[in-house]
Structures are given as structure tokens and as C-alpha cells.
Amino acid sequence: MKALLLENIHPAAVEILEGRGYQVDLRAGSLSEDELIEALDSVSLVGIRSNTNVTERVLESAAGLEAIGCFCIGTNQVDLAAAAARGVPVFNAPYSNTRSVVELVIAEIIALARRLPEKTQRMHDGVWDKSAKGSHEVRGRTLGIVGYGNIGTQLSTVAEALGMDVVFYDTADRPAHGTARRLRTLKELLTTSDVVSLHVDGRPGNAGFFGAEEFGAMKSRSMFINASRGMVVDYDSLRDHLLSGHIAGAAIDVFPAEPKAQGDPFESALRGLDNVILTPHIGGSTQEAQEEIGWFVAEKLARFALEGSTALSVNVPAVLPQPLTPGHRLGLLHHNVPGVLAELNAAFAAAGDNVIDQHLSTKDQLGYVVADTSDPLSAAAVEQLRGAEYCIWARTW
Ligand SMILES: NC(=O)c1ccc[n+]([C@@H]2O[C@H](COP(=O)([O-])OP(=O)(O)OC[C@H]3O[C@@H](n4cnc5c(N)ncnc54)[C@H](O)[C@@H]3O)[C@@H](O)[C@H]2O)c1
Numbered sequence: 001m002k003a004l005l006l007e008n009i010h011p012a013a014v015e016i017l018e019g020r021g022y023q024v025d026l027r028a029g030s031l032s033e034d035e036l037i038e039a040l041d042s043v044s045l046v047g048i049r050s051n052t053n054v055t056e057r058v059l060e061s062a063a064g065l066e067a068i069g070c071f072c073i074g075t076n077q078v079d080l081a082a083a084a085a086r087g088v089p090v091f092n093a094p095y096s097n098t099r100s101v102v103e104l105v106i107a108e109i110i111a112l113a114r115r116l117p118e119k120t121q122r123m124h125d126g127v128w129d130k131s132a133k134g135s136h137e138v139r140g141r142t143l144g145i146v147g148y149g150n151i152g153t154q155l156s157t158v159a160e161a162l163g164m165d166v167v168f169y170d171t172a173d174r175p176a177h178g179t180a181r182r183l184r185t186l187k188e189l190l191t192t193s194d195v196v197s198l199h200v201d202g203r204p205g206n207a208g209f210f211g212a213e214e215f216g217a218m219k220s221r222s223m224f225i226n227a228s229r230g231m232v233v234d235y236d237s238l239r240d241h242l243l244s245g246h247i248a249g250a251a252i253d254v255f256p257a258e259p260k261a262q263g264d265p266f267e268s269a270l271r272g273l274d275n276v277i278l279t280p281h282i283g284g285s286t287q288e289a290q291e292e293i294g295w296f297v298a299e300k301l302a303r304f305a306l307e308g309s310t311a312l313s314v315n316v317p318a319v320l321p322q323p324l325t326p327g328h329r330l331g332l333l334h335h336n337v338p339g340v341l342a343e344l345n346a347a348f349a350a351a352g353d354n355v356i357d358q359h360l361s362t363k364d365q366l367g368y369v370v371a372d373t374s375d376p377l378s379a380a381a382v383e384q385l386r387g388a389e390y391c392i393w394a395r396t397w
């Protein structure tokens, strides 16, 4: 049983997987498509972060791959549909680094409002420039949050505690937290906010979502923050608005193309601007978040591989079975067609197996059933189900 963990995943994950009998290959950087195909040979579990793309071609060639762990929030780097079609569940850590992102953004709001990037640069250049010009308190200023999900809502609460007025815009219905106000249009948010912070997800439809029109609509001398995904924003347009002085400052953590390994060169239209904070995608990179993510996702991978649990999977039906009695459990991932459960129960009945616990969950075109029997599973029943047209895989534990 081999597991491959890329992108500096926390050792907590290694401890969990090794403790469950896996031989773990832990690597620092991410891999290209071809490198990943080669590295996945005879690997059953793979762990990645935001910088490794698991494409349909990778999945096609990784015959032994059982599950994928995204040791982060975003799962846009994985072809989720292609993985689901091959019966490969994908897991992530939806909440573990939320707080870390919020704290970074709060720090950036204050740093930009006090012009810290320019001030510290001047001091390092040997220039004493004591002045209040262009520096503001954040108390009483309006923060506009675009994308009011797990991160957006927590940012809302913390910013409110600092005395900021919070407005938000989300394409989904999201209740307001505290005294935050929901705005009906993005335009309204842009024309109202002193700081605009993006927290949308990385769905393909969000590519290029924020560009010249949106920057143009922002208030004069407002500030812009993006810690969501790089492809969401047109950074050439942001540069134009920073150079014209229309946007007073920006903090950017994510980029359309990010270097694959430590020390690789970094290129961006925003380099060299002293009113811009640039960080290397570290929103979720705190010891606390990484350790939590390490055990959380490793646990999900192990519980799937060793017990059949798909709880919290983002692409296959979620089933959380009862504790395992070895030799008594069947897991059947199948195309979602009528009659599967009836056939499964008939096969067990014909073999004289009594089903004592059974869970079925469906999601789009897929169904997943986990059945526990009172006696050890009958091989005949399992083989019959394995041979059925609707079967994607049938595993026993
Ligand atoms: N910089 C980092 O290190 C870092 C760390 C964690 C997460 N992230 C990114 O932040 C994103 C958000 O995280 P989350 O946990 O809050 O996700 P989430 O899914 O809880 O929230 C995303 C919200 O954005 C909304 N949304 C999507 N597209 C939108 C659009 N075009 N306009 C308005 N609203 C839109 C959704 O309806 C949802 O409410 C993640 O998907 C990930 O890409 C980055």
C-alpha cells in the first residue's frame, strides 16, 4: 500500500498513513502532468495541495489510484468529474485554514491603510519619512467582501470587531453575520467599499471575473485584496489602476501561474510596485492550519481505503458506515440506475447473507451503497455484483 504526498504536506499526515500500514513517499514540490503520471505508478493514495493538477490524463493512467486528498480547501485543481467517473473519491479540508486566511487579510487591510509596504521600504532605503498623509484607521471604513462563504463570513465577524462596516456580495443566498449588510449587486459593493476583498471559489466560471470594468467601478483611493484564486483577476488591469492612483494599494496572495517549487522564479505584472503586498500563496500556510489539515485529510483517505467511508467527499456520494467488522462489509460504487439495491439484497439473500446495516447515498449519476452482513460475506454474492453492468467497483473490507 503506497501513498504519495506532494507539496510539503504536514508530517501529521505521514504519521496517520504510516500508522495504517501505508508506505509514504513525502515530497516537497508539486509535479508536472508527466511527472505525476510516472510518480503515481502503483500508488493507491495521493495527497496534493493547490499547485498540483490532477487531470483526466493523469487519472486515465493511474489505474491503481483509489483516492485523492486535497490538503487544502480548493479542489479546482482536480478534474472532479473525471475522478468520479472512475470511482476515485476526492477529499479536502473545507474549514481548517479559514482562520489563517482571515488573519492574513486583516493584517493586510491594516498594513495597506497605514501604507506599511511603502513606509518599511523607505526605512530600508535609509529614508526617514514621518507623515500621516494617506494613512487611515480602519475603524469606520467599509469592507466589501465578494464571496461570503466560510472565509468571507469569518472575515466579516473579525472585521466588524475592529469597527469596520461590512457589506458583502455573493451569487448564492447567504445570511448576513453580525451587522454586515448584503448588497444585491457587485457594482453596488464596488462603489461603496473602501476595501474590496475577494473570497470566491475557483469554479471555472470565475476565470477573469474581476477585470477592468470592476476596478473602474471601485471608489477612488480604495484598496484591493485577493486571497482566493489567481485566475479570477486581471492583474494587468489592476496594475493600470495602481499606477494611475485610482487604487491606493493592493495585497495579492494568489496568481494565475504559480511556481512549482521553492526558489523557482516568480513573474508578475505587480512586481516592483511599492503599494502592493505580494505573498507566495501563504493564506493557509500556518503551522496550526497545516497540522490540522494534515491529520484531517489523511484520516479521510485512510477511512475510505480501509473502511469504505466517503464522508465529506466532494465528488462521490457520501456514506459514513458504522465501525467495521473485518470480512463483513461490501462497498458498491455504481451508476445511479433503478433497482441496484433490490439486486444487491437479492444476491445476499440468495447466498444466505443477512444484511444488518446498509447505507445508500446518491449524487448525480453515481450511487454508493455500503452493506454489512451478520456472517462473513459470501464470495458468490460479491462476484455477482462485481459483474453487474452498473458496477464501477465493488470492494470488501
Ligand atoms: N490564499 C490561500 O491560501 C487560500 C486559502 C484557503 C482558501 N483559498 C481560496 O478561497 C476560496 C474561498 O474559500 P471558502 O472556504 O470561503 O469557500 P466557500 O465555498 O465557503 O465560499 C465561496 C463563496 O463564494 C461565492 N461565489 C462564488 N463565485 C462567486 C462570484 N462570482 N460572485 C460572488 N460570489 C461568488 C460562493 O457562493 C460561496 O459563498 C477557496 O475556494 C480557495 O480557492 C485560498
Ligand SMILES: O=C(O)[C@H](O)COP(=O)(O)O
Pocket (backbone or CB within 6 Å): 049, 050, 051, 071, 072, 073, 074, 075, 097, 281, 282, 283, 284, 285
Ligand atoms: O485552497 C486552499 O486551501 C488554499 O489555496 C491554500 O492552498 P495551499 O495548501 O496550496 O497553500
